Amino acid sequence: MTVDLFIGRYPYYLVALLLIIGLYGITRKRNMLKKVIGMTIFQTSIYLFFIQGATKIGGTIPIFDPERGLDPAQYLNPLPQVMILTAIVVGVAITGVALSLLLLIYREYGSLDEDTVLRKMREDP
Amino acid sequence: MNQIPVLIPAILLFTSFAAFFGGMIRLRWGYAATLLGVAASFLVSMAGVAHVIANGEIRYHLGGWAPPVGIEWVLDPLSAFMVAIVTTIGLLVVVYLPRSARFEIPGKEAFAYPSVALLLAGLTGMCLTGDVFNLYVFLEIAALAAYALLAVGDRRAPVAVFRYLVFGAVGGGFYLLGVGFLYFSAGTLNMADLAERLPELYQSRAVIAAAVLMVTGLGLKMALFPMHLWLPDVYNFAPSASAGLIAPIMTKVSAYAIIRLFLDVFHPVFLIEILPVTAFIGWLAAGGILFGSVMAMAQTDLRRMLAYSSVGQISYIALGIGLANPFGLIGGLLHMLNHALMKGVLFLIGGAIRLRTGLVEVPEFAGLGRKMPWTMASFTIAALAMVGIPPTAGFFSKYYLLLGSVDAGNWIFFAIIIVSSLLSAVYFFRVIEMIYREPEEGVISEPAVAAVPAGAMAGGGGHGDSLPPGLGGGPRHDDRRSGGARPPEEGGEAPGTMLLPILVLAVLILLVGIFNVLIVDRLLEPVVAPLSG
Numbered sequence: 108m109t110v111d112l113f114i115g116r117y118p119y120y121l122v123a124l125l126l127i128i129g130l131y132g133i134t135r136k137r138n139m140l141k142k143v144i145g146m147t148i149f150q151t152s153i154y155l156f157f158i159q160g161a162t163k164i165g166g167t168i169p170i171f172d173p174e175r176g177l178d179p180a181q182y183l184n185p186l187p188q189v190m191i192l193t194a195i196v197v198g199v200a201i202t203g204v205a206l207s208l209l210l211l212i213y214r215e216y217g218s219l220d221e222d223t224v225l226r227k228m229r230e231d232p
Numbered sequence: 233m234n235q236i237p238v239l240i241p242a243i244l245l246f247t248s249f250a251a252f253f254g255g256m257i258r259l260r261w262g263y264a265a266t267l268l269g270v271a272a273s274f275l276v277s278m279a280g281v282a283h284v285i286a287n288g289e290i291r292y293h294l295g296g297w298a299p300p301v302g303i304e305w306v307l308d309p310l311s312a313f314m315v316a317i318v319t320t321i322g323l324l325v326v327v328y329l330p331r332s333a334r335f336e337i338p339g340k341e342a343f344a345y346p347s348v349a350l351l352l353a354g355l356t357g358m359c360l361t362g363d364v365f366n367l368y369v370f371l372e373i374a375a376l377a378a379y380a381l382l383a384v385g386d387r388r389a390p391v392a393v394f395r396y397l398v399f400g401a402v403g404g405g406f407y408l409l410g411v412g413f414l415y416f417s418a419g420t421l422n423m424a425d426l427a428e429r430l431p432e433l434y435q436s437r438a439v440i441a442a443a444v445l446m447v448t449g450l451g452l453k454m455a456l457f458p459m460h461l462w463l464p465d466v467y468n469f470a471p472s473a474s475a476g477l478i479a480p481i482m483t484k485v486s487a488y489a490i491i492r493l494f495l496d497v498f499h500p501v502f503l504i505e506i507l508p509v510t511a512f513i514g515w516l517a518a519g520g521i522l523f524g525s526v527m528a529m530a531q532t533d534l535r536r537m538l539a540y541s542s543v544g545q546i547s548y549i550a551l552g553i554g555l556a557n558p559f560g561l562i563g564g565l566l567h568m569l570n571h572a573l574m575k576g577v578l579f580l581i582g583g584a585i586r587l588r589t590g591l592v593e594v595p596e597f598a599g600l601g602r603k604m605p606w607t608m609a610s611f612t613i614a615a616l617a618m619v620g621i622p623p624t625a626g627f628f629s630k631y632y633l634l635l636g637s638v639d640a641g642n643w644i645f646f647a648i649i650i651v652s653s654l655l656s657a658v659y660f661f662r663v664i665e666m667i668y669r670e671p672e673e674g675v676i677s678e679p680a681v682a683a684v685p686a687g688a689m690a691g692g693g694g695h696g697d698s699l700p701p702g703l704g705g706g707p708r709h710d711d712r713r714s715g716g717a718r719p720p721e722e723g724g725e726a727p728g729t730m731l732l733p734i735l736v737l738a739v740l741i742l743l744v745g746i747f748n749v750l751i752v753d754r755l756l757e758p759v760v761a762p763l764s765g
Contacts, residue, residue, distance in 0.1 A: 133398055146401050153409050160416045187415065190365050194408060197372045201401050204379050208397065211383070211390040228388050 118159040125152035139212065139219045143205045150198040154191045161187035236280045237292045237305035237360045240315060241370070243273045244353035248346045255342035263330055266345040270326045270352060274319040277312070277356070284312040285754045291362070299422040304362035306423075310495070310759045313565065313751075314359040314488045317572050318481050320740075322352040324576070324733035325477040331729045332473045332583045335721065337384050344381065348477060351377035355485045364411050364446075364497065365421045367489060368404065371453065375400045378482055381474040382466055392465035399462045403452030410445030413438045426497050434506050443498055447490060447509055454486035456513070456550050457520025460543045464527075467539035472583025475535065479542055480576035484568045487549045491561070494553065495762055504556050514554020518648050520547030525655035532594050534582050537659060538575065541618065544652060545571045551645060552633060558760040560636025565756050567629035569744060570617065574626060577614045577737035581607055584730050590720030594663050599671030607726050608667050610738035615660035617741045620653045625745040632752075 113120075125148055132145020166183045167175065175181040209219060216224045247269025255262025283290065289308035293299065307315075326348060333341040354374025361367050379400075383393040415421055417438040418429040433439045455463040463483075467475045494503050494510065503509045524544020531537035545567070552564015584607050585591055585600065601608045617624035630649055637646040725731060744751065 130402070133402060139394060142398055146398060149402065149405055153405050153412070156409065157412050160412060186421075187412070190411075193365075193369055197369065197404075200376055201372065201397065201404075204376055205394065205397050205401075208379070208383055208390045208394045212394065215387050215390070224391055228391060 118162075119156070122152050122156045122159065125149075125155065128152075137221045139209055139221055139224075142221075143202065143209065146205065147198070147202055150194075150201075154195060154198075157187040157191045157194075161185075233279075233283060234290050234292055236276060236283060237290055237307040237311070238294060240273050240276050240280070240319070240360060241353045241357040243269055243276065244349050244356060247273075248349035248353060251349050252343075252346035255345055259342055262342055262345045266349055267326055269349055270319065270323050273352065273356065274323045277315045277319045280307050281312045281316050281755070283307070284309055299362070300420045300425045303366050304422055304424070305360050306362040307360060308759075309755045310488070310492065310565075311359045313755045313759070314485065314568070315356050317569050318352060318355045318359065318485065321477065321480050321572055321576050322348070324736055325473060325580070328476065328580055328583070328730050328733040329473045331727050332587060333471065335587050336471045336473070336583070340384050344384070344473075347377045347380045350374075351381065351477070351482075355481060358485050358489060362423045363421050364414065364423060364426065368408050368411060371407065371486070371489070372404050374482065374485070375404065375453070378478050382470040382478065385470040385474065388465070389469035392462070392469050396462040396466045399452055399459070403449045403459075405449070406445045406452070407449030410442040410449060413442035413445065417442070423492070423497050427499065430497070430502070431499060434502050440507055443493075443503065443507055443509060446493060447513070450486045450490045450493075451513075451516075454483040454490070454550075455543060455546055457516050457523055457543060457547055460520065460524075460546075463543055464536060464539040467542065467579075468533065468536045472535075472579060472586060475538075476576055476579035476583060479538070479579055480572035483542070483546050484549065484572060487546065487553070487564075487568065491553060491565070494556075495759070500556065500763055510554050510556040512554075513550050514556075514642075514645065517547040517550035517554050518645055520544060521551065521648055521652045522655075525652040525659075529655060529659045531659075533592050534585070534594055534597075534663070535579070535592060537594070537663075538578050538582065541656065541659070542575060544656070545575065545618075548629070548633060548649075551649075552636065555633070555636040555640050555642070555645070556763065557636050557639045558764045559632050559639050561760045561763060562752055562756045563629050563632030563634075563636050565759065566625075566632060566748065566752065569751070570625040570629045570741070573737050573741050573744065574614045574617045577610055577734055577741070578618075580730070580734050580737070581611045581614070584726035584734065587721055587730070588723055588726060594666055597663065597666045598669040599667075601668040602670075604725050606731060607734055610734045611667065612664055613738045613741055615664055617745070618660055619657045623742065623745045625741045625748065628745060628748040 129145050129147075129149025129152055132148060133142050136142055136145060161184045163180065163183055166181060169182045169185045172181070212224060213219055216227045218224055218227075247266060250265040250269065251262045254265040284307060289306065292305040294303045294305060296302070329344060329348065330341060333344050337344065351374055354370045354377060357370035358367055358374065361370060379393050379397050382396070383390050411421070414426060417433055417436055418426055420426055420429060430439060452459045467479050470478070494500060504511075521544050524540050524542070524547060528537045528540035528544065531540060548567045548571070549564045552560050552562075552567065555561065582592070584604065585597070588604060589600070591597060613624060617626035620626045620630040630653060633649055634646060637643070637649065726734065
């Protein structure tokens, strides 16, 4: 029974692990580029959570298939996947803006290390 | 008429395109497109307010698809109120923007216009949508436009905005995760539908997790204490017009989203009794009010003082949510309007001072009252409103919050509101005293301009995170940008296009104060009705 519980849910544990890795990268890494990587991992874990929630074993794409009939259990729910397509677009835009900010920071301060940049900001405002 | 809810963000999205392509050809066309579009959305939102008061709410089904399949747009008293705030501030800042941007961000104005329209589209979309996932999309649209507008400030701005972006991405991610939990438990994204299906799921751990995640995510976005860390630097280093646009409305729309969740998605009972989220928000807010006021007192840079005061003021709104009774929530909602007007005018005045004198440090403001009489009169009105002196608008929201605290029997909140009003009196009266003081001979006119390069080279001393600002000698001028720094322009009163929005906002502060009963009766009473029942 507990094995079933694990097998049925293991993707969620992996998603949670990815989420924590992402948050760890955002909060603990001092290099801003690594923070962006952490942010991307964090966002990806959320995408995977949605995809996993919409998965049905033995289900197929939500287009009517005469052999399978009208039984909804035979088809995947398309909505979470569509939502995640939108969320991926949003995520790419955020990453793009983050990288362009890093470019500006690097040109200005010659470093992406948070401590170095903050020190330079204080020394020469 | 029934298309009003979708029309407002649609106009603004289209404006953003038009402003971008217009601005590519001629700067003036970009400005004209933005002004027209934002003015149109302002008129439509005012028509929306009138319609809601006269005929009740409007529900529009996008593309003719009825919910829960399609996306629903809702114009009810709460969203009409919020959209009116957003578009009013938006229109006034667009009027203010070109003159200020030409001085502070020369060469980049063409990109400011589409970003402003996009920001307003995102914020109005957040207010009007009736779909929790749609809200996420607009939340991020608004956030992306805001990052762009804020990052063009001085050369430290990208660092501050990067921190904001990381906080914002985590906040948005938490919210999205909460939406996922809700969808997989209740099977719908439509707010009205969720409200129907959730009551039987209140004991479900997934729904509880969803509520916690969504409120935390939005709390990060609204800079709810202690998740405000990104805010002071961002507002401090931003161009004045961007700060004047974003500080008044951006965090408030996230607060609005929490109120929307609280009233319309989860039944109030759920967040008050089953999962005491509101009580928790209330205590965080109480901490934030004190923290913001105390930190604002310690600042000498006007913009940094305003930024910390924003942390305190947004907490008043959160306190209204935390009190979770009709008076408290009316106070919080009214404070959204009041604070949008007050903080908007204060940041815009900061920009006008910078344009005419290059000054940002309060101790150097002596003589401004004579130099810029109308601007400083507006500053005085806004400062009195921030302190909460009748008949300015600020008094009435605090009054309702006090009534709410009495109703809740929470004397600690009562005391905190009073104490923080006294604290804000300390830091605002200090500024008022300074601007009406006679300058020492010749300090303002000649050396202020001559000292620009010297001030920039001397560095002005610690203006970073831990050192108190203004340690360095000499007047510090805020043109440390790597390129395109301009010396302050000579002249007395602020130029017309900048003065007009400032005066309009100052008059609105007085009018809202005098006519607040109308707003409360017509718009806010119906909003808080679910709480009194």
